[in-house]
Amino acid sequence: MNKILVALSGGVDSAVAAWLLKEQGYDISGAYIRTWMNEEMPLADCPAQQDIEDSRAVAAHLGIDYEIVNLVNEYREHVVNYLVDGYQRGITPNPDIMCNREMKFGIFQDYALKAGFDGIATGHYVRKFTNDDSSQDLLEGLDKNKDQTYFLALLRQEQIRHALFPVGELEKPRVRQLALENKLPNATKKDSQGICFLGDMNISRFLEHYIDDKPGDIVNPEGKVLGRHRGLHRYTTGQRRGIGVPSNTDNEFYVVTGLDMERNELIVAFDKPDSPGLFTSEVEVYGLSFVNQSISEPCRLLAKPRYRDPSQAIHYTPLGDNRAKVSFDQPQRALSPGQILAIYDGDKLLGGGFYK
Numbered sequence: 001m002n003k004i005l006v007a008l009s010g011g012v013d014s015a016v017a018a019w020l021l022k023e024q025g026y027d028i029s030g031a032y033i034r035t036w037m038n039e040e041m042p043l044a045d046c047p048a049q050q051d052i053e054d055s056r057a058v059a060a061h062l063g064i065d066y067e068i069v070n071l072v073n074e075y076r077e078h079v080v081n082y083l084v085d086g087y088q089r090g091i092t093p094n095p096d097i098m099c100n101r102e103m104k105f106g107i108f109q110d111y112a113l114k115a116g117f118d119g120i121a122t123g124h125y126v127r128k129f130t131n132d133d134s135s136q137d138l139l140e141g142l143d144k145n146k147d148q149t150y151f152l153a154l155l156r157q158e159q160i161r162h163a164l165f166p167v168g169e170l171e172k173p174r175v176r177q178l179a180l181e182n183k184l185p186n187a188t189k190k191d192s193q194g195i196c197f198l199g200d201m202n203i204s205r206f207l208e209h210y211i212d213d214k215p216g217d218i219v220n221p222e223g224k225v226l227g228r229h230r231g232l233h234r235y236t237t238g239q240r241r242g243i244g245v246p247s248n249t250d251n252e253f254y255v256v257t258g259l260d261m262e263r264n265e266l267i268v269a270f271d272k273p274d275s276p277g278l279f280t281s282e283v284e285v286y287g288l289s290f291v292n293q294s295i296s297e298p299c300r301l302l303a304k305p306r307y308r309d310p311s312q313a314i315h316y317t318p319l320g321d322n323r324a325k326v327s328f329d330q331p332q333r334a335l336s337p338g339q340i341l342a343i344y345d346g347d348k349l350l351g352g353g354f355y356k
């Protein structure tokens, strides 16, 4: 791989990724992926224009070609629809993971390959490793605190084959230092947060735009009505804020333990380990996808139930048809249908799937 299209978000990580590749002698260009129209979303304080200016300035500073790749329609089709549809069905979607599989390492990568590039690069904190049989694996970033393998859990071999992750070999403070030393124009820009491409917008404000409220009852696990909710799409398992049912006299707080879509009921219980439905030690995972080899035998592995969670020891039992049973050694709090479990062998990402 020599000719690389670097996905420049306007942030410091992808800017340093581009700088590193240029230093290493790659023939690079930069591209900003446009996915969001401000006009479409008047509620959003969308930082896209600033990001475009910043990414353009980085490319100019490095003296490389720069383009804006317009994927607004594809983003709506593959990410926004999945997100809205998921909340409407009462599951918790992960737009960042879908965005990586469908957009950056899907449509954007295809675009780059067709345009004559050998591959793409991003500023993700992950490392790539090539095996003797020339297959490739994804390893956690060297900076464990920044590791982003979780977000790449649904990528497949052909997608990582054409991808480079230059900052995965560095600690974040070193990345900042490189940006400053080399006078990258966005060196002091603060890290972005929030949903991939949606910027800092709050998810419920975003959903308000798409899904109408449908009020219903809030009930405890025995079915006793405790109050009213505004619409089930506003809640996710494990949520404590914004339920609106006061704590009891012992100061125990309510937490969401489930959504009953058929009855339009929000199920809540006190936030303590023995509350029914709050802790789970066994889940079924579907839609499994593997970075390299699929897992065909029952085995002991590690898994991350959520991005910031530490790895958990699991028993993994394949069920066929891209499904598996996963038993956690330690019961896990508030797993929500639709969320993604990332599966690891040590620090090697094996793949991921959706909680049933």
Ligand SMILES: Nc1ncnc2c1ncn2[C@@H]1O[C@H](COP(=O)(O)OP(=O)(O)OP(=O)(O)O)[C@@H](O)[C@H]1O
Residues within 6 Å of the ligand: 006, 007, 008, 009, 010, 011, 012, 013, 014, 015, 031, 032, 033, 034, 104, 121, 122, 123, 124, 191, 192, 196, 197
């Ligand atoms: N709008 C965009 N256009 C091009 N590439 C993007 C865009 N958004 C994200 N990326 C790519 O995906 C990577 C990870 O995105 P994420 O939103 O997690 O940003 P990050 O980890 O804060 O990195 P950065 O500092 O580069 O923004 C980025 O480093 C960049 O390569």
